[in-house]
Amino acid sequence: MFKTTTVTGENILKYWRTGADLSQAKFAATIGVPLRTYEDLESGRAKIRDVHISAACWAMIKLASESPLKLGFLPLEIAAVAKRLMDTENPPPPTTSSG
Numbered sequence: 001m002f003k004t005t006t007v008t009g010e011n012i013l014k015y016w017r018t019g020a021d022l023s024q025a026k027f028a029a030t031i032g033v034p035l036r037t038y039e040d041l042e043s044g045r046a047k048i049r050d051v052h053i054s055a056a057c058w059a060m061i062k063l064a065s066e067s068p069l070k071l072g073f074l075p076l077e078i079a080a081v082a083k084r085l086m087d088t089e090n091p092p093p094p095t096t097s098s099g
Helices: 012-019 024-031 035-043 050-066 076-089
Strands: none
Touching (some): 012 050, 050 076
């Protein structure tokens, strides 16, 4: 999994958090880690593991569900996955051909 942004090379957790205008404390609580652990992840003192990225993705989706912006709240890479999941769960009705 990705640990940095493809655009700036910035820590992906910090990139998502600042893009969502969240404090470190709010984002840490939402992903389910103590603030000190989150601070260490964001500063590079602790290694970001796949479990942290997964928790952050789910946290962003949860926060988006509470936002009036919905998918517009999400970073593009997470929004694309969420949209594919929603499309899979709610496929369009089959078309019928008359003939």
